[in-house]
Amino acid sequence: MAAPSNRHAFDEAIELTAHGDGRYTGHTHDAYANMVGPFGGVIAAALLNAVMVEPQRLGDPVALTVHFAAPIADGAFSVTVRAMRTNRSTQHWFVELVQDNEVVAFATAVTGIRRDTWEATDATFPTVPSATTLSPAAPRSRAPWTSCYDMRFIDGTIEGPTNEEIPSQSRLWLRDDPPRPLDFASLAALCDAFFPRIFVRRGTWVPIGTVALTTYFHADQTQVRDQGTEFLLGVARGVHFGKGFFDQSAEVWSTDGRLLASTHQVVYFKE
Amino acid sequence: MAAPSNRHAFDEAIELTAHGDGRYTGHTHDAYANMVGPFGGVIAAALLNAVMVEPQRLGDPVALTVHFAAPIADGAFSVTVRAMRTNRSTQHWFVELVQDNEVVAFATAVTGIRRDTWEATDATFPTVPSATTLSPAAPRSRAPWTSCYDMRFIDGTIEGPTNEEIPSQSRLWLRDDPPRPLDFASLAALCDAFFPRIFVRRGTWVPIGTVALTTYFHADQTQVRDQGTEFLLGVARGVHFGKGFFDQSAEVWSTDGRLLASTHQVVYFKE
Numbered sequence: 258m259a260a261p262s263n264r265h266a267f268d269e270a271i272e273l274t275a276h277g278d279g280r281y282t283g284h285t286h287d288a289y290a291n292m293v294g295p296f297g298g299v300i301a302a303a304l305l306n307a308v309m310v311e312p313q314r315l316g317d318p319v320a321l322t323v324h325f326a327a328p329i330a331d332g333a334f335s336v337t338v339r340a341m342r343t344n345r346s347t348q349h350w351f352v353e354l355v356q357d358n359e360v361v362a363f364a365t366a367v368t369g370i371r372r373d374t375w376e377a378t379d380a381t382f383p384t385v386p387s388a389t390t391l392s393p394a395a396p397r398s399r400a401p402w403t404s405c406y407d408m409r410f411i412d413g414t415i416e417g418p419t420n421e422e423i424p425s426q427s428r429l430w431l432r433d434d435p436p437r438p439l440d441f442a443s444l445a446a447l448c449d450a451f452f453p454r455i456f457v458r459r460g461t462w463v464p465i466g467t468v469a470l471t472t473y474f475h476a477d478q479t480q481v482r483d484q485g486t487e488f489l490l491g492v493a494r495g496v497h498f499g500k501g502f503f504d505q506s507a508e509v510w511s512t513d514g515r516l517l518a519s520t521h522q523v524v525y526f527k528e
Numbered sequence: 529m530a531a532p533s534n535r536h537a538f539d540e541a542i543e544l545t546a547h548g549d550g551r552y553t554g555h556t557h558d559a560y561a562n563m564v565g566p567f568g569g570v571i572a573a574a575l576l577n578a579v580m581v582e583p584q585r586l587g588d589p590v591a592l593t594v595h596f597a598a599p600i601a602d603g604a605f606s607v608t609v610r611a612m613r614t615n616r617s618t619q620h621w622f623v624e625l626v627q628d629n630e631v632v633a634f635a636t637a638v639t640g641i642r643r644d645t646w647e648a649t650d651a652t653f654p655t656v657p658s659a660t661t662l663s664p665a666a667p668r669s670r671a672p673w674t675s676c677y678d679m680r681f682i683d684g685t686i687e688g689p690t691n692e693e694i695p696s697q698s699r700l701w702l703r704d705d706p707p708r709p710l711d712f713a714s715l716a717a718l719c720d721a722f723f724p725r726i727f728v729r730r731g732t733w734v735p736i737g738t739v740a741l742t743t744y745f746h747a748d749q750t751q752v753r754d755q756g757t758e759f760l761l762g763v764a765r766g767v768h769f770g771k772g773f774f775d776q777s778a779e780v781w782s783t784d785g786r787l788l789a790s791t792h793q794v795v796y797f798k799e
Contacts, residue, residue: 319773320740320794322593324636326613326620341631342597346772347739347796349597351622351634360612363622365595365636367739367794369773374799376770377729379696425650458648468618468638469591471742473775473794475768496779497746497787499647501617502590502640504744504790506777508767516768519775521792523591523638523744525618528645 265437266405267446270295271303273310273336281307281336285329289402294329296402297467298449302442304352304364307338309441315348316370317478318441322471323364330356346370371477382514385411388430388488399462406450407434409488415456425458425495425505427451436486441474444481447489447509448472448520454495454505455526464527468502472520480515487512501525536708537676538717541566542574544581544607552578552607556600560673565600567673568738569720573713575623575635578609580712586619587641588749589712593742594635601627617641642748653785656682659701659759670733677721678705680759686727696729696766696776698722707757712745715752718760718780719743719791725766725776726797735798739773743791751786758783772796 270286289299301323308314334356341349347369354362391409412420413427420426431450433443453465476484493507502523509518541557560570572594579585606626613620618640625633662680683691684698691697702721704714724736747755764778773794780789 322636322740322742324612324620324638327615341595341634344598349595349631349634360620363612363620363636365593365634365740367595369739369796371771374770374772374797375730377696377766378768378770379694379725379729379766380768423650425648454650458650459646468640469593469636469742471593471740471792473767473773473792475770475773475775477771495648495650496744496790497649497651499645499649499746500642500748501645502744502746504746506790506792519767519777519792521742521744521777521790525640526645 265433265435267433267437267443270299271306271442273303273307275310279311279338282333283336284333285331288405290331291402292399294331297325297470298446299402300329300354300362301364301449301470302446304336304354304362305366305445306442307336307352308350308366308368311338313340314368315343316346316368318366318474319369320367320471320473321364321445322469323362324469325362325467327359327361329361378516380508380516380519382510383428383492385428385490391430405434407432413457415452416460419457423494425454426493427457428490428492430488431491432486432488438486439481439484441481444474444509444518445472448507448518451491451493451505451507453524454493455498455503455524458495458498466525468523468525470520470522472518474518476515476517480517484511484517489517536704536706538704538708538714541570542577542713544574544577546581550582550609553604554607555604556602559676561602562673563670565602568596568741569717570673571600571625571633572635572720572741573717575607575625575633576637576716577713578607578623579621579637579639582609584611585639586614587617587639589637589745590640591638591742591744592635592716593740594633595740596633596738598630598632600632649787651779651787651790653781654699654763656699656761662701676705678703684728686723687731690728694765696725697764698728699761699763701759702762703757703759709757710752710755712752715745715780715789716743719778719789720793722762722764722776722778724795725764726769726774729766729769737796739794739796741791741793743789745789747786747788751788755782755788760788
């Protein structure tokens with residue numbers, strides 16, 4: 258519905274119009290459509306964007322939890338954002354996404370002032386072939402949003418060979434397509450771009466829906482900007498599947514092996 | 529302050545007095561004191577308890593995210609709980625904990641009706657000695673709440689030998705002390721009973737504070753009840769430390785190797 262422009266579809270998809278007092282309006286974007294409603298990652302990004310554009314925001318995103326409370330319809334939505342608590346160096350946020358006077362998604366977030374401290378990474382950056390040696394996966398016709406990402410799998414495709422030790426694991430290089438310089442909003446969306454682990458584990462599509470998603474950001478503004486448009490390495494795996502829900506965890510690494518985000522989600526499945 | 533009773537201190541600590549319309553009052557408990565204010569796990573449990581006692585609650589806890597927004601003072605607090613959205617088989621919740629008219633903690637939760645489905649666990653239940661062959665760790669005098677848990681470390685104590693492959697990992701059997709039959713509230717608290725990974729990683733105590741905690745519950749009511757008062761196996765590890773924050777993930781297993789919960793948190797640290 259947007260007029261043709263040189264803007265990246267992602268920027269159009271997360272754009273919010275400010276109405277004052279933490280009230281915004283936005284609109285779902287055809288490019289990021291999913292099987293039903295929009296891709297959850299772009300909704301997460303829009304909710305984080307509401308925090309990012311707030312004038313009193315303190316620091317960079319540290320944590321984001323998004324609840325997908327109900328199906329989101331294609332079309333307009335309202336967002337309200339509220340600083341629940343502002344401390345000296347951290348801030349806690351609550352964001353609601355409303356359609357037809359009903360809350361369909363909501364999020365909590367933490368932003369914080371980043372400063373140099375002791376550093377260590379205990380997650381392991383795997384040894385994998387570079388993105389340039391791999392072919393992009395074909396987009397999934399039933400999930401149009403997959404056309405917005407260039408995904409290059411090392412292992413753990415839905416139909417393909419799985420990792421023997423961790424049968425629900427996927428390792429892939431990924432970035433926006435067309436390439437777009439990384440920012441916190443696109444990083445938040447990328448954290449939801451891993452296919453539901455049940456598809457990989459069972460080698461087939463089954464009815465699912467993400468219920469809640471939590472992302473911890475490890476990069477500050479400079480480190481995010483330094484990534485530019487290069488490929489990120491994602492490593493995702495399932496934890497437990499049963500009684501109608503499963504959870505999965507993933508790490509998102511910079512091209513040169515710096516952990517930018519770790520992310521977790523719980524997903525409803527039907528059978 | 530509570531009169532002597534046969535009730536478990538945990539039940540006293542999470543007790544809420546109902547005032548109607550989702551409004552409750554509670555009180556911190558000396559037994560669960562931490563270095564500053566109460567142990568976060570018992571606050572998480574009190575916030576979950578507000579959901580559990582709501583008459584319109586649908587199903588068992590599936591996810592709980594708690595934001596520790598500000599220091600919590602020892603003493604009275606108010607809790608308000610609100611169903612953000614009620615679906616056919618899932619419900620999304622928002623809970624606020626207030627002291628002196630300021631939000632000091634808040635939580636989001638998902639409850640859902642559990643039903644038998646396909647099951648698989650991709651996290652690995654480690655081969656470890658049984659709890660009866662191990663000695664309980666001495667409580668930490670600066671953290672009185674540690675007296676409320678019987679913790680028996682296999683590895684990853686603060687001062688002791690660390691796991692060579694994952695230097696921030698701890699594996700321990702743990703349960704309430706005195707023993708108390710497991711329920712969702714105590715499971716939520718146990719998920720925050722793992723020492724901050726930076727203590728294990730660096731072999732020393734440093735100033736820290738949990739900022740936000742997310743737990744995914746994998747057990748239904750029956751499976752939680754089946755655990756009774758037996759030891760749970762906890763496996764916790766750090767993911768990334770840097771720029772003033774770190775995150776850690778853990779699994780909590782039943783005695784016989786069933787994954788009851790997976791849990792993640794992001795923690796502020798000073799230097």
